[in-house]
Amino acid sequence: MxxxxxxxxxxxxxxxxxxxxxxxxxxxxxxxxxxxxxxxxxxxxxxxxxxxxxxxxITDAALVGAETRWFRRKALVASGDAGGAALAARELLDYAAQRGIGRLPAIARAALLEGRRHAARGRPTFAVESFRLARGLDPFLAQSWFEEAAIAWDRGEKTRAARLWWDGLEAAASRPLAAVGAGARALRLALLAAVLTGAGIVIALLFLHGPRLAGAIGGRLPARWHPAWRATVGWLVILAPLCSFVLGPWALVAWAVMLVPALGPRERLVVWAWLALLVAVPPVGRAVSAIDVGLHDDPVEIALAAAERRAEPGLVADLALIAGERREQALWPLLIARLCAREYPDRAVQLLREAAAIAPADARIRIMLGNIFYRMGKHEAAGVLYREAAGLDPGSALALLNLARVRLAAFEFDKADALARRAREADPAEYADLVAVLDEDEVGDPVLLPREIVGVALADFVWPRARAELTGLHASSLAALAALLAAFALARPGYRLEVRRCATCGSVAGGPAADDDPWERCSACRQLFSGLESLAPAARDEQSRKVARFLRRRTLGRALAQLAWPGLALVHDGRPLLGAMMAFVAASCGLATLSRLIDPAPAWFAPGVAGWIPFAAAWSLVWLLAQLPGLRPRAAGTEWSR
Known part of the structure; x- marks a missing residue:
């Protein structure tokens, strides 16, 4: 323990x-x-x-009984008695079914390891039997399907292997809370990827518009200053947030606000979206963390064990503690009664009566209470409860069918047939399922859906924490909101700088346009192309080589940016929306790969496949798409391209 x-x-x-x-x-x-x-x-x-x-x-005794049968089977396997081991495995599964045990995860994992040892020793038949026993003891153990799928694949049974693989995925996804936990982790990763993507976009825009913004700042300084001093002051103003140890990462937010006057319409839209995201990230991130932590709290784990009918030591005591704290809910005494009904029916009757007092409109409580009386031989009392349940829920085929079994036990065959017809008319699907699994003298138990049990636990213990984090005030959100308002204020027409791109290299042109330069080239290209026609042939060739080297460096820089982080080069070249989307997808795949490398997950797609491989494959696909001709970095409207 x-x-x-x-x-x-x-x-x-x-x-x-x-x-x-x-x-x-x-x-x-x-x-x-x-x-x-x-x-x-x-x-x-x-x-x-x-x-x-x-x-x-109760659950402790059930677990001891299951372990006793497991070790008996293990001894038969060690002695080489395959037939006796198969009978012992069937006895173990029957014992779990009779005791109402839905999961025995510890014994199931032991069976899985036993199957792997058989497979490693070249005994696939024994391995398959162990894997089937493992998933019989734990229906959510996806590895048992995957391991058997690997054996079927080696035998050449490709179709069966694919079916087993798919069944394993369904088993893993069908576990209660699997979707909630995966959604919380995915949302947290998406938030981190979006924040990092926005930071990368701000840096790319700083490289693109920084020179022009520095020139605009220097242009407002006294004209008698030397141009170098004015340019230096402009760059000092831009780089000042980086020198502040107080700001730290918030320097990127300061740059985003500072760059707004120099940005184009789509670039401003991307920056606004990122700042708005920063407003929402602190509360949403803390709420997601609260959900992730709450999913592993004791009350939720106890509810999950009860929902899965897991043989957990001390489960009844844990449920009783929760029932004492959540006395306004009927679910917890109902779960205790379900565990006690077979061995301690009197205690289950007391608990169900308490649950009925809490939730008088719940027909399932009366059906469960009636089932206890029916199995104790008190058919009249059971019939009264079944009639009450049918009155509360006229569409319940289970209540009507159980009442028919009471009439059948009293030899009232006409009434039993009439009630059976009513049950079939009320819900044909439920009636067919009940008739398929019940004998003529058996009554059916109501189904407590795992999602309902887990949903109550989440509503009681997890969602309140998440709502508290969402509604609380966060200093980071207020700072990001102030930055967003400043960005909106600086986007007014009076503050905007003219956006001109160099027709040669595609960069944003800095400084005023020259009257004799119809291409509106940037200052670097002006110097390279100035007087090219008036130069001597040798000097012209040398200048042409300088131009070619300059353009090759620009092209190489774009290519390296696209290789390192697909999408950022597109932002730099004037396609911010497409670039932001591609950069976000690439960052998400990369972060998922790193997280699975640091914290390995179980095999997802097949035995032996690490959890990071699917995300790495997705990142590789994004990288290959980024290298297509239509997505290569090239500034629109330029005369030079890749």
């Missing part, structure tokens, strides 16, 4: 002692019950008796 289980058991004993402590403790002192918010009255007495009685150890 681990430390957490020991702590919970100690808390259970303390709670039971507080509940049964007597009138003096109830009226005059504040004990363990008040500290944990446990209820008073009959409900408290019942829960205290559950905690102090043998019911609290």
């Amino acid at each position: 681990n430390v957490r289980s020991i702590g919970r058991r100690a808390a259970a004993v303390a709670l039971a002692a507080g509940m049964l402590g007597g009138a003096a403790a109830a009226s005059g002192q504040t004990g363990a019950v008040e500290q944990r918010g446990a209820p008073r009255g009959p409900a408290a007495d019942i829960l205290a008796e559950v905690l102090a009685g043998p019911e609290a150890r």
